[in-house]
Amino acid sequence: MASPYEILGVDPDADEAEIVDAYRERVKETHPDQGGSTEAFLAVKTAFERIENGWEPGDAVPEDDIAGDPDAGTDAADGTTEPEQPPEPEGVKVEYLNYEVMADRLWELTDDDLFEKAADGGLAPEDYGEFYVRDSESLLEAAERQGYAWPFACRGGACTNCAVAVVEGEMPSPSSHILPKELHDRGIRLSCIVAPETDAKIVYNVKHLPAVQDLLLPASRFEASSTD
Numbered sequence: 001m002a003s004p005y006e007i008l009g010v011d012p013d014a015d016e017a018e019i020v021d022a023y024r025e026r027v028k029e030t031h032p033d034q035g036g037s038t039e040a041f042l043a044v045k046t047a048f049e050r051i052e053n054g055w056e057p058g059d060a061v062p063e064d065d066i067a068g069d070p071d072a073g074t075d076a077a078d079g080t081t082e083p084e085q086p087p088e089p090e091g092v093k094v095e096y097l098n099y100e101v102m103a104d105r106l107w108e109l110t111d112d113d114l115f116e117k118a119a120d121g122g123l124a125p126e127d128y129g130e131f132y133v134r135d136s137e138s139l140l141e142a143a144e145r146q147g148y149a150w151p152f153a154c155r156g157g158a159c160t161n162c163a164v165a166v167v168e169g170e171m172p173s174p175s176s177h178i179l180p181k182e183l184h185d186r187g188i189r190l191s192c193i194v195a196p197e198t199d200a201k202i203v204y205n206v207k208h209l210p211a212v213q214d215l216l217l218p219a220s221r222f223e224a225s226s227t228d
Contacts, residue, residue: 002059003049003055004046004047004055005047005049005051005057005075007026007043007044007047007050008022008023008047008048008051009022009026010022012056012057014102015023018199019048019051022046023047026044027041027044027045027141027144028155029142030043030044031149031152032149033157033206038149040218041144041147041149042147045144045145045147047173048145051148052060054112058113058142059104069154073087079111084097085206087134089141089201090132091132091134091135091137091142092132092133092136092150092195092196092197092198092199092200093130093132093134093200093204094129094130094132094142094196094199094200094201094202095115095129095140095199095200095201095202096128096129096130096131096132096202096204096207097114097118097127097128097129097201097202097203097204097207098123098126098127098128098179098203098204099165099203099205099206099209100202101121101127101128102114102118102203105117105121108215109165109167111206112166113166114203115167115201126148131143131145131146133196135193137195138161138191138192138193138194138195139164139171139189139191139192139194139195139196140152140162140191140192141205142153142195143191143209150162150189150191150204150205151205151207152192152217153217154192155175155192156192156193156216157173157176157177157178157190157192157193158177158178159178159215159216159217160178160179160188160190160207160212160213160215160216161193161207161217162190162192162207163179163188163189163190163193163206163207163209163212164188164189164202164203164204164205164206165186165187165188165202165206165209166187166189166200166201166202167187167200167201167202167203168200169196169197169198169199169200169201169202170197170198171189171194171195171196171197171200171202172194172195173190173193173194174194177190177193178190178215179215180211182211183211183212186208188209188212189202191204
């Protein structure tokens with residue numbers, strides 16, 4: 001079985017910057033939008049997480065991630081179990097909602113209670129939830145780190161395939177991007193080149209909104225993909 005370093009295509013003695021660069025390239029290569037598969041995309045994500053969590057050459061490569069290990073936190077001497085404290089989240093919190101699900105339920109971007117309805121809607125994790133965007137990450141990269149195959153094409157601000165609508169929060173854009181002022185003023189951002197400065201609520205997958213759709217690159221395989 002391939003080691004996490006082999007999956008990312010880096011040497012075991014690679015430094016952190018090299019590992020991050022390799023991860024970003026492999027994410028692009030394996031993303032369903034670029035002809036990859038969900039399985040390959042998630043394998044790259046898992047490999048990166050294992051290295052981040054201290055995996056070393058020679059360590060066993062598990063078949064699957066083990067959740068709820070019954071021996072976790074157990075003191076070997078007396079068998080007592082110490083409660084594990086979850087790690088402190090790193091970065092800025094983003095609450096997200098899938099535009100397609102929102103449209104199916106006839107919700108509107110202007111609904112004051114949009115995210116309250118989403119929280120109570122029993123939606124799947126890929127359609128509604130939250131994650132944290134780390135320093136030096138774009139919104140798209142943070143979503144991919146969580147295993148979500150959000151749509152994209154150019155990854156450089158030259159199309160609207162990765163567009164999101166910022167409902168709440170501050171998410172400034174760099175000066176170079178394709179969005180006309182009208183869309184930018186309406187809160188549309190390109191997830192490949194922006195990152196939140198404050199906690200934010202966003203609707204992703206808004207590429208089929210009028211005016212946003214006009215700036216799409218040709219259709220990709222994303223429509224047939226799933227994060228399951």
